[in-house]
Structure formats: structure tokens, C-alpha cells
Amino acid sequence: MKKSTKLIPVFLAILLLLPLLTACGDEPANIENPTETVTEAVTENFEDTEVEQPQKPMLNLPDVKYNGYDFRVLNMRQSEMTWVYTTVVAEEETGAEVNDAVYKRNSLVEERFDISIREITTGWELPQTALRSIQAGSDDYDLIMVEAYNSIGMAQGNMLYDYNVIPHIDLTQPWWDRDMVRDLSTGGRNYLVTGDFSMMHYGDTIGMFFNKQLIRDMNLESPYDIINSGKWTYDKFSEMAKDASMDLDGNGVFNEHDRYGYMSLTHIWLPGFIASAGQQMMGKDEHDMHTFIMNNENFVNIYQRLIEIMHYSDMMFDADTAGNHRLQDVMFPNNQALFWSEVVHWATILRDMDADFGIIIHPKWDENQTSYHNHVFPPPVMAVPVTAPDIERTGMILEALCYESTDTVIQAYYDVLLKTKIARDDDSEAMLDIMFNNRLYSIASIFYSNEIYNPLNTASKRGDASIVSWIERQEGRILTAIERNNDAFTEQ
Numbered sequence: 001m002k003k004s005t006k007l008i009p010v011f012l013a014i015l016l017l018l019p020l021l022t023a024c025g026d027e028p029a030n031i032e033n034p035t036e037t038v039t040e041a042v043t044e045n046f047e048d049t050e051v052e053q054p055q056k057p058m059l060n061l062p063d064v065k066y067n068g069y070d071f072r073v074l075n076m077r078q079s080e081m082t083w084v085y086t087t088v089v090a091e092e093e094t095g096a097e098v099n100d101a102v103y104k105r106n107s108l109v110e111e112r113f114d115i116s117i118r119e120i121t122t123g124w125e126l127p128q129t130a131l132r133s134i135q136a137g138s139d140d141y142d143l144i145m146v147e148a149y150n151s152i153g154m155a156q157g158n159m160l161y162d163y164n165v166i167p168h169i170d171l172t173q174p175w176w177d178r179d180m181v182r183d184l185s186t187g188g189r190n191y192l193v194t195g196d197f198s199m200m201h202y203g204d205t206i207g208m209f210f211n212k213q214l215i216r217d218m219n220l221e222s223p224y225d226i227i228n229s230g231k232w233t234y235d236k237f238s239e240m241a242k243d244a245s246m247d248l249d250g251n252g253v254f255n256e257h258d259r260y261g262y263m264s265l266t267h268i269w270l271p272g273f274i275a276s277a278g279q280q281m282m283g284k285d286e287h288d289m290h291t292f293i294m295n296n297e298n299f300v301n302i303y304q305r306l307i308e309i310m311h312y313s314d315m316m317f318d319a320d321t322a323g324n325h326r327l328q329d330v331m332f333p334n335n336q337a338l339f340w341s342e343v344v345h346w347a348t349i350l351r352d353m354d355a356d357f358g359i360i361i362h363p364k365w366d367e368n369q370t371s372y373h374n375h376v377f378p379p380p381v382m383a384v385p386v387t388a389p390d391i392e393r394t395g396m397i398l399e400a401l402c403y404e405s406t407d408t409v410i411q412a413y414y415d416v417l418l419k420t421k422i423a424r425d426d427d428s429e430a431m432l433d434i435m436f437n438n439r440l441y442s443i444a445s446i447f448y449s450n451e452i453y454n455p456l457n458t459a460s461k462r463g464d465a466s467i468v469s470w471i472e473r474q475e476g477r478i479l480t481a482i483e484r485n486n487d488a489f490t491e492q
Helices: 010-017 097-113 126-135 148-156 178-183 212-217 223-229 234-242 266-276 297-310 327-331 344-350 391-406 409-422 426-437 443-447 449-461 467-490
Strands: 004-006 050-052 069-076 115-122 143-147 206-211 260-264 282-284 290-292 316-318 337-343 357-360 380-383
Touching: 069 126, 069 391, 097 115, 097 391, 097 409, 126 143, 126 148, 143 148, 148 380, 148 443, 148 467, 206 212, 206 266, 206 344, 206 426, 223 357, 234 260, 234 297, 234 337, 260 266, 260 327, 266 297, 266 337, 266 449, 282 443, 290 467, 297 449, 297 467, 316 327, 327 337, 337 344, 344 357, 344 409, 357 426, 391 409, 409 426, 443 449, 449 467
Parallel strands: 069 115, 069 143, 260 316, 260 337
Antiparallel strands: 004 050, 143 380, 206 337, 206 357, 282 290
16 A cells, blocks of 8 residues: 555544454344454554555565466456456556556566466356366466355365465465455365465455435535544434435436435445444354354344334335346436445446545544444455466466556556545545455355245345244254354364
């Protein structure tokens, strides 16, 4: 990131420094891997000054050359996965910040090790392509950029390396996604890992956009001021969103031609709001194994309140229900929604939006909650196949690629693209910092999509608030799946 950044208002600074998963007062607990260390809060008054960030650690790798080796990365074509920036190779400098940063990063590593980084792109058949290669024992790829949930079977089938045994990899370093390392490990093993070599885990972080013009037109309080005061809660969000819906064409039917208080997709808003309340659907025990934690009063209260909010009259436009996800791309720039939850990379379509917009974090459960949390839509992970011919070489190259990405690719993507070219005010920049420093990955959405994630999305889409009976019906199936997954990792 940038070497220095402006101090954010004191309340946001306090939230940023408080432990990510601390439970306080009525804040829902039961989050995966709660932190144990409490960081002292900032108490100084806000000043518009520059603050030096901690110095980046040095990279400590041997001086070695690999005689022109082709380091092969199997990846999804950019045209197939449009909601994130997938590309990891740039053929030449073009003047585009992200492209040129990718080119510079790769050039640094290629020159250091005397290698060539080669990207092999494919479509949605990527998991099958990778699986066939590994099962055949073929030395086709050094790295596979595969969606997280598609990597589980490979990991359980002993087809991927646990990052903890790859030489020269240090997952404690800031160029690795330590949130993913924490949340998606199982039994102390880390197969689902990503780092700054990839931009996808940044782009897949879920944020909330708001229309500043509608805020002014409706004489509503600025969401930034509400957040600064600590009052950005479920109830406040609901209050503001209810007032925004309007039958613009006057035909008595709400559809894509009208205005809404909130707009999203069920598989975005449901996990996003659950996480922002400090709750998860799955947790882990003292042995780092999966446990079921939905069957508690906190989760039930959160879910039922969300159904009440989202299904109030015509407050929300669900593009899932409408049958066309991309209606959102037209409706929000056309001032047809006050709030919109999406992955933050999707902000790139808003560059030409006439009305001003802001980027904010999702609301807390209530004012007693001390910190904000942000859900990450499951991104592709950096999977290392067991067929990689030289694991020491692979580890060295991956560590160097992630290290060199922080000051090149990630700075270009995060600081230049998202914060400078997309965000239209300093407050949105501060919100992005909080989002990326308070992220949660969901075990349920990745490991238990068939047992929890998809069925719960379906229930919430139809406004089914009977979560207690839903849990009772599903629990046996879920516990069986948990036992199966835990055993698969234990037996390795």
C-alpha cells in the first residue's frame, strides 16, 4: 500500500485497531478463530496529518538461478470471471497502471531467478483440466488459480500441497492473505491460500455503495457521519432504506424501472450482513476442526431481523429474483437504489456515473458491537499441485512473487484503481482501509455450500424466517458433512 496515509476520524481509527473478532456487550460471538489479544484504542483527536506505516519486512531467499525455467500458472480467462481482475501476466507495458504493475512485478522475479512466468488460461472447465492433469501425474502446472470450493476435493484427495510444508513460504508475512490463512485452515493445514500475487481476494471483498445524490435529495444524514458516531447499525440502515423506495413509473408494480432503498444479490447480502454482525455459520474448535455454530440465539436473532428488513414492502431489489444479475449495473448508476452491496471490484463500472457515490462498510448488529467485519466472496486460491516438479523452486518463486506484488500490483490495484480512480472522496478511501483490515472468510460458503450456504440463500430469498425449524431439519445433514470433511483432513 502507500507509504503513508491520512489519519481517519477517531472512531474509525478505534475500530481499525480493535481486535477483529472481539465480542463485547450484546455483540454476537461465535466467530471463527476469535482473536485473543486486545489492542489499545486510539484516543487522540483527529488531525489531518501523515502517518508512517510499518516498514515492510525484508525478503530472505537464497540467490539461485533456474536457467530460463517456464513457471506455469493455470488461470481463468479474464472474460470469464468479470467481477475480479484475474490476469497475472502482462505481455508488455501499455500505460495502464495495473497492467504495467503486473509487468514490473513479473520482470523483477523473472530477472532474479532467470525464469519466465507463463499464464495458461481456460474457462469454467479449469477445475476439470487441473484434476485430469494431477490424476495423470502430468507435470503441466506449477500453480493453479482455482476457485476455493473447487479446490477442496483436490486437497482432500492429496492432490495439493499444504502450504505449511512448502519450503521458503512464510504465511505470517503481510504479502500473504492472513485472514484466509486463519479462517480456512483445517486441522492446522493450509491448502486454501492466496497472496498478493493475486488481486482476486481484494476485488472479492464485499462492500456497500451509496448514492450521494439520493442522500441529499431525501435530506438524509451522511452515512460517513453515522459511521463516525458509532450508530451505523441494522436498525439505522433499515430506517434509511425504507424511505427510499418509489414507484417511479406509477404503474403500481415494483420492478427494474423503479427505485429501491437497497439492491443486491442474495448470495452477497446474506453472508455480508451476517458477517457484519460478527456472526458466522460455521466455526472451529481447539483442534482447528470445523464445528456447527448456527444453532444459537445470536444467529437466530440476526437471521430473523435480516428477513424482516429485506422483505419489508418493496424496500429491496433482488436481482436474483428478477432473473438478471446485471440489472444492477444499470440501475445503480441510474439513481435507482440508495444502497447497493457488491464485491468492491464492481465499483470499476461506476467510473462514469453522473451522480456521486460513496463506499462504506456494512452495518453492525447494534451500537454495543465494537468492531466492523467484512465478508469476502470466495475467491480463487493459489493451489500448488503435488505434481509440481520442484517444490523448493515453487516455494521460492511464490514467496518472491507475493512479496514483489505488494509495492507494485497491489498498490496499483488498491491505491490507484480503487482508492484514487474509483473512490470519489477521502472517506471512501478510509472505508476501504477498514474493509481490507477486517475481513472474514466463510467456511460455510466454501466447504458446506450444499448443506448450508445454498439452502439458506434459497430460504432467505423467499422470506422464510423460520430459521429454528430450518436448523432442526438441516442439522443432521450438516453434522454428517462436518464429520466427513474433518475425517478427510485428519486421515491425510
